[in-house]
Amino acid sequence: MKYAILPCNGLDKAAGQGSREVALWLVESGHGELVCPVLVNNSPDRYAPVLGELPLLVIDGCATQCATKLANRLGRKIARKLQVTEEAKRMGATLGKSLRMGQDGLALASTLAALVVEQTDVVGRPSSEEVAQADYVHVQEQIEVAHDKFLFKVPVSGYLFNENDVWVQVSADGRRARIGVSDFVQQQLTDISFVGLPTIGAEVEQFGDVGYVESAKATLELVSPVSGRVVAVNSALVDAPETVNAEPYDKGWVAELELKDVAADRDLLIDGPAYASVIEKKASEYS
Amino acid sequence: MSENTFMGVPREKVSWFPTIDYQKCNYCMECDKFCPHHVFERREAEERKLVVANPNNCVVFCRACAKTCGPDAISFPEKPAIVAMIKRIREEGQAAP
Numbered sequence: 001m002k003y004a005i006l007p008c009n010g011l012d013k014a015a016g017q018g019s020r021e022v023a024l025w026l027v028e029s030g031h032g033e034l035v036c037p038v039l040v041n042n043s044p045d046r047y048a049p050v051l052g053e054l055p056l057l058v059i060d061g062c063a064t065q066c067a068t069k070l071a072n073r074l075g076r077k078i079a080r081k082l083q084v085t086e087e088a089k090r091m092g093a094t095l096g097k098s099l100r101m102g103q104d105g106l107a108l109a110s111t112l113a114a115l116v117v118e119q120t121d122v123v124g125r126p127s128s129e130e131v132a133q134a135d136y137v138h139v140q141e142q143i144e145v146a147h148d149k150f151l152f153k154v155p156v157s158g159y160l161f162n163e164n165d166v167w168v169q170v171s172a173d174g175r176r177a178r179i180g181v182s183d184f185v186q187q188q189l190t191d192i193s194f195v196g197l198p199t200i201g202a203e204v205e206q207f208g209d210v211g212y213v214e215s216a217k218a219t220l221e222l223v224s225p226v227s228g229r230v231v232a233v234n235s236a237l238v239d240a241p242e243t244v245n246a247e248p249y250d251k252g253w254v255a256e257l258e259l260k261d262v263a264a265d266r267d268l269l270i271d272g273p274a275y276a277s278v279i280e281k282k283a284s285e286y287s
Numbered sequence: 288m289s290e291n292t293f294m295g296v297p298r299e300k301v302s303w304f305p306t307i308d309y310q311k312c313n314y315c316m317e318c319d320k321f322c323p324h325h326v327f328e329r330r331e332a333e334e335r336k337l338v339v340a341n342p343n344n345c346v347v348f349c350r351a352c353a354k355t356c357g358p359d360a361i362s363f364p365e366k367p368a369i370v371a372m373i374k375r376i377r378e379e380g381q382a383a384p
Contacts, residue, residue: 013357013358062356062357062358062359063353063354063355063356063357063359064317064355064357085359089359162294163293163294163347164346164347164348164349205366205367205370206370207348207366207369207370208366218321218351218354218355219351219354219355220351221349221350221351221354223348268294268373268374285324
């Protein structure tokens with residue numbers, strides 16, 4: 001798959017230089033077209049053809065996310081993201097303080113670029129819909145928690161929650177479960193612009209990380225309500241992250257897990273009515 | 288019983304809160320601007336111009352402030368240790384007469 005590749009190209013941190021090197025590596029190895037952040041900021045039309053034709057890969061150096069913010073400001077949908085600092089941490093690598101890339105930094109950049117290429121097949125392919133369809137009932141009756149101008153909905157039954165606003169719905173056969181974020185969270189975040197899907201095959205502990213959702217307001221890590229292995233992801237959210245806003249409990253599901261020990265996990269989960277009480281308290285604290 | 292709880296455990300017994308690495312922090316204050324729970328406090332007159340003043344306000348397992356930190360100066364405890372701590376406290380609570 002080819003991308004339109006937008007690095008932050010930040011000059012004030014080694015990670016910014018790392019973003020540039022990853023981008024150059026990908027372009028030179030035939031995996032996309034470079035979008036210069038400075039030029040696209042000044043002359044968006046210059047890159048209109050490539051941005052119109054190819055999915056957008058954003059490479060941020062650090063958590064300031066300048067490239068992501070730029071893409072959002074230009075109204076461009078992000079298909080894929082990479083953050084150099086986070087990836088380096090995950091790999092146990094250090095970027096150093098020098099603003100010029102040394103041999104270690106360049107090696108890390110090429111490793112990250114190779115990772116993008118390697119994972120493209122997984123991220124780019126449609127989710128295993130036949131797996132993900134495994135007998136999940138649509139949300140039925142919902143509790144409505146009113147606060148100021150907001151109305152937060154919570155399914156009465158069929159869903160369990162953790163106090164980190166992530167739901168789980170166990171499939172009819174009890175072996176798998178879908179997870180997603182609650183209506184409360186999607187309203188707090190407002191327009192969700194990107195969903196970071198977990199990697200298929202990843203083993204997740206209860207309360208471990210299982211992807212993230214992002215809006216202009218915040219990035220929220222999904223705290224997994226259950227332990228298990230990721231067997232499917234909702235790749236429809238790559239093109240339409242706003243589905244999480246529209247249908248958080250149905251089409252906005254994020255991942256499907258093969259359950260490891262749901263009986264034990266249940267001890268630390270709460271049902272719909274209990275979660276409604278939790279968000280009532282949270283909503284009052286926010287105001 | 289504490290009013291502020293997480294999964295039935297009094298919040299002050301769960302040691303989940305951010306730690307600032309002052310070697311890295313550049314006092315951009317993005318974390319403080321973001322956090323709606325007032326975990327951080329600014330101390331303009333002091334050398335450390337930002338401190339974790341209200342650790343128990345921090346939402347357990349939330350790391351959203353660290354996601355705003357360009358210099359990567361904010362860290363949190365390892366989650367598995369905190370989960371184990373919560374389970375232990377819950378069990379002790381159930382075992383108590």
